[in-house]
Amino acid sequence: MNTRAWIIIPVLLMSACTQYTLVEPQPQKIGDFYTVAPQIHWSREKQGAIELWTVDGPALQAIRFFSGIEDGESMFPATGADSKLPSYRSGMTAIEVEEFVIDTLARLGGTDVQAANLRPFQFGRTPGFRFEFTFLTREGLEFEGMAAGAEARDRLYLILYTGARSHYFGKHKNDVERIFESIQTSA
């Protein structure tokens, strides 16, 4: 740890440039396209266009809402010189979106990323898709995930739920299923 870091880290962390707020169990607007109805409390953090919900901490389980990924954009903002994350193309089929998500997770360090059970799913009023996936984190911890999404207005709307296979994915899996079922899209 270089000397500069010793002094700066605590100041920045104390000044709360990132903060978690409480999500009440009532309808929540996500971006400008849909609402969901959580049945329990979550802790919410906003990272640009991505909204993250967790109960036990993002390293253990998290829902990520991606609102309106546009043609040519990647799922996550490029960091540093890594500008070659897979990019979304309008009009992608669900098969290609699944590939886009899996390849992105692999590029971000996920090991052995595998998807399964891709199937049609009604995302509110928009025909969309769902699939499950598994991977190892960069540290080698086993994780599971489920995804739901749809294209609307030439943009991709995606919800990813991930959690440690040991206990934490399963802990709120049903709550997330209910969230998926509760999606209501604006006209």
Add this chain to the structure above:
Amino acid sequence: MFLRIHLAIVVCFALAACVTTGGSPGAASNIAPGERPEITTDEAGLWMASEDVERQLVSSGRVITDPALNTYVKQIICRLSPEYCEDIRVYIVRTPHFNASMHPNGFMQVWTGLMLRAENEAQLAYVLGHELGHYLRRHGVQQWRTVRGTASAMTFFRMAAAAAGAGYVGDIGYLVAMGALFSYSREFEREADDVGFDMMASAGYEPREATRIWQLLLAEKESSDEPDQFIFFATHPSKEERIDTLETRAKTIPAALSGSDTGTETHRAAIQSYLSEWLRDDLRNRRFAPSEVMLNRMIAARSHVPEFHFYLGELYRLRGDDGDAERAISSYLTALEMTDPPSDVHRSLGLVHWRNGRHAEARTAFENYLRAVPQADDKAMIESYLDQL
């Protein structure tokens, strides 16, 4: 037996030459087989850090444990250096970049991007021999001593973990930027080349293959204007002079003493069952220009391997430039003419036809897919497409 003794003498002389002309001031003697540093030395600290990285890598899930593949790589190392064979632990790491690296404690990594691109065993042997050269000549600890006084030295261990340790490479850019920290000096590189080259030649491999692998790497590198994304070049700066040097060295080995093993068939057989996985991994990089160069080279060498044509088609599908749809379809159709094409070809054909408004062709392709894979995992999705088409 007689020939082997001759080769051994050549090697001794060559290595002796290395030692006297060798590297930086205060260059250490070779590490001895079985040697471990005294716990009080700085070298011991470096070994401890390396062991830490090794432990992490082993449990990361990125290491390929397949005994056959591991035996193949290990026997190359033991052939190159019977004396040091026991001290080297080699790990094959599933990462789609050309790289091999060596930690000072004898832990070596070979990344699958390298296994995929090497055309034969001799080329792989050259790279492994080069890394062994770094190990033998203790370049790791010498490098550490050089940089340790500098401000960026603290990142040395963490970068080592990123670049050469845990096999994960997300942001190559920063590794390239850190190149100054990681790239061995010209003297070290030359030394490692000398040692590796001599090991390779005396082990009976065709020495001309050493230049060949640099040439094929450079061809990929030059295909793209993007900032250098090649981690191997970040840590092993390459100039044309390296190739010239190797070519010259190759010529100086008397024909009678030179091995001529390239091991092309052995290498192809060893990696055959991994081709699909590693070609798919490579496309994840979305580096279309170098990947296209690589795939075309593979097709030129072996035009009847359906995977090469399929993944070239996938490249065009993903790239999506003008004319790529036609190119993709053409490659997929070529793949289908061969023996045992991957069944995913039909699905990809369907996707490309559909995106380009050819509904009838898309329908046929998806139907072919379901016929080839009746229990496809994405069957429900494909059937919903057939309803729409």
Add this chain to the structure above:
Amino acid sequence: MNTVRHILERILRRPIAHPARELLAAALAAIALSGCVPNEALRSSSPLPERVNPSVVLLIKPDVQLSVMTASGLEEPNAEWTAAGQANVERALGQLMRERNASLIPYVEPQGDPDKLGRHNQLMKMHQAVGSTILVHKYNQALALPTKTERFDWTLGPGARQLRQESGADYALFVYLRDSYASAGRVAVVFVGALFGAAIPGGIQVGFASLVDLRNGEVVWFNRLVSGTGDLRTPEPARQAVDSLLTDLPL
């Protein structure tokens, strides 16, 4: 996790390869200097299980690393000191446990059984993830999770039960310690700095420990240690550091 990683990357001006491990070290270091941290050990929200006497505690090999802090503030891992620190910490833990009428058995990695080793590794990695989560979200107000106010309920999951079956232990104890010692050059810098009123860390000791109930995987007790003094290289001070680290251990 991503955001914290981004912050750390911006501050340290370099990307981070292993967020969890770096987070651990960085979080501990940050806590060292920040003011607003709870100073007490944390205990599980649920009532602790009935005290079993004598408790059997499985000691997961303490992750101890000692380094030299050079004049420019860099840390060089030192093998000799690490070996000494490791031995002293294990000895101190043994003594402490005997005094509390608990028996300490060392964890031994399974040999020749890759599946078993794989499962055990997953458990260790769960601990890494849970431990860094606790450090980040419980020891820093700015990153507190609203869903965890007044709650301390983390678990390593059901894999812990198998560890209990295999070892016979009631609990597992994890210890993580990092310590750096000022080199002569560093001491000089600190001394000179002090003349001008600058608070320059000479060397610092950070660590955390957690106690896991192997019957259900729950983290029943957690504590972090931060100190500007202390020396793990010799037995007596190492014992003091361990005592401090294991404050309020429910055994």
